[in-house]
Amino acid sequence: MKADLKGMTTHEIEEWAVSQGLTPYRGRQIRHWMLGRLAGSFEEMTSLPKTLRALLIENANISHLENTELLESKDGTRKYLFRLADGNHIESVLIPERDHLTLCISSQAGCAMGCRFCFTAKQGFKRHLTSSEIIDQVAQVKRSLDDPARLTNIVMMGMGEPLHNYYGTLKAVKNLIDQDGMNFSHRKITLSTCGLVPEMEKMGKDMTVNLAVSLNAADDETRTSLMPVNKKFPLETLMSACRKFPLPNRRMITFEYILIGGVNDSDGDATRLSRLLTGLRAKINLIPLNPYPGSPMAPPSEGKILCFQKILLNDNYTAIIRKSKGSDILAACGQLSGGVS
Numbered sequence: 001m002k003a004d005l006k007g008m009t010t011h012e013i014e015e016w017a018v019s020q021g022l023t024p025y026r027g028r029q030i031r032h033w034m035l036g037r038l039a040g041s042f043e044e045m046t047s048l049p050k051t052l053r054a055l056l057i058e059n060a061n062i063s064h065l066e067n068t069e070l071l072e073s074k075d076g077t078r079k080y081l082f083r084l085a086d087g088n089h090i091e092s093v094l095i096p097e098r099d100h101l102t103l104c105i106s107s108q109a110g111c112a113m114g115c116r117f118c119f120t121a122k123q124g125f126k127r128h129l130t131s132s133e134i135i136d137q138v139a140q141v142k143r144s145l146d147d148p149a150r151l152t153n154i155v156m157m158g159m160g161e162p163l164h165n166y167y168g169t170l171k172a173v174k175n176l177i178d179q180d181g182m183n184f185s186h187r188k189i190t191l192s193t194c195g196l197v198p199e200m201e202k203m204g205k206d207m208t209v210n211l212a213v214s215l216n217a218a219d220d221e222t223r224t225s226l227m228p229v230n231k232k233f234p235l236e237t238l239m240s241a242c243r244k245f246p247l248p249n250r251r252m253i254t255f256e257y258i259l260i261g262g263v264n265d266s267d268g269d270a271t272r273l274s275r276l277l278t279g280l281r282a283k284i285n286l287i288p289l290n291p292y293p294g295s296p297m298a299p300p301s302e303g304k305i306l307c308f309q310k311i312l313l314n315d316n317y318t319a320i321i322r323k324s325k326g327s328d329i330l331a332a333c334g335q336l337s338g339g340v341s
């Protein structure tokens with residue numbers, strides 16, 4: 001089988017180059033062409049000698065996801081649907097912000113976490129993505145842009161639980177931030193988890209990207225009813241992992257809290273949330289629930305959402321109401337299904 005060079009780390013591609021009788025430098029050069037200059041084929045690598053390009057075509061491969069559909073929302077959000085080589089589908093969502101673009105990428109086809117409010121969970125778990133499938137979402141979206149430099153922020157909040165696919169995610173993160181990789185700033189990459197505690201501890205040692213935790217409830221009973229993962233890692237364990245998480249200066253942990261009418265949106269819930277986060281460098285993103293087709297749950301009224309926010313603001317938290325973009329094309333949080341409906 002031909003080697004897939006796309007997802008290789010610097011070290012791996014250097015080793016591969018040496019195994020082919022090339023210098024480690026050639027490996028790095030090829031990597032820079034793929035990840036930094038977004039070359040889709042060896043033919044495009046014009047600084048390499050022709051004989052070397054021929055050798056690469058013979059012995060190696062640059063894998064690609066197949067972009068099968070592109071939908072654009074009224075608000076400018078774009079949803080890219082990709083087909084994997086084995087026929088599974090994943091989605092990435094490009095979100096326009098005031099002065100830059102943010103790309104939300106997937107880490108798995110489907111998801112095994114089973115959160116009750118999430119459409120991806122409904123599809124069940126298909127498989128982990130390889131690091132090359134994770135970073136190719138970024139490469140392909142960049143290639144489709146008039147000004148690729150505007151894409152500065154990456155959020156790992158698409159389909160799947162990134163920490164369940166720990167090594168695929170770790171390798172992808174390295175490829176995103178390495179200078180001879182895609183050269184993103186680690187400050188502009190955020191990994192969101194439902195709270196897999198052992199992997200959060202590993203992440204604190206292995207990665208320097210931002211951490212977001214999907215909290216969604218401030219008591220164990222409600223959280224377990226929404227997120228089965230809470231049975232294994234209840235709030236006390238999760239919050240203790242958050243308190244121990246090594247945060248560089250001035251960084252905060254983002255806590256995502258979906259507001260669901262009649263479930264977790266009372267004044268008491270807001271007060272409990274405030275207490276739970278006491279002493280943590282925390283930023284709270286309040287996300288009014290995006291219902292998916294057939295979902296029995298609904299977001300609270302506007303008034304209720306503002307009341308909830310006010311309680312947190314009064315306690316001096318940064319609490320932002322995040323209206324998800326792209327809901328008209330099912331591109332908002334919790335609505336990604338890989339084209340299945």
Ligand code: SAH
Nearest residue numbers: 118157161192193194214256289290333334
């Ligand atoms: N598995 C990771 C990343 C994917 S979910 C995690 O759990 O964090 C990304 C975010 O979308 C999470 O914060 C999740 O709570 C939120 N989300 C899921 N379904 C949603 C829905 N129906 N409406 C609004 N937000 C939702």
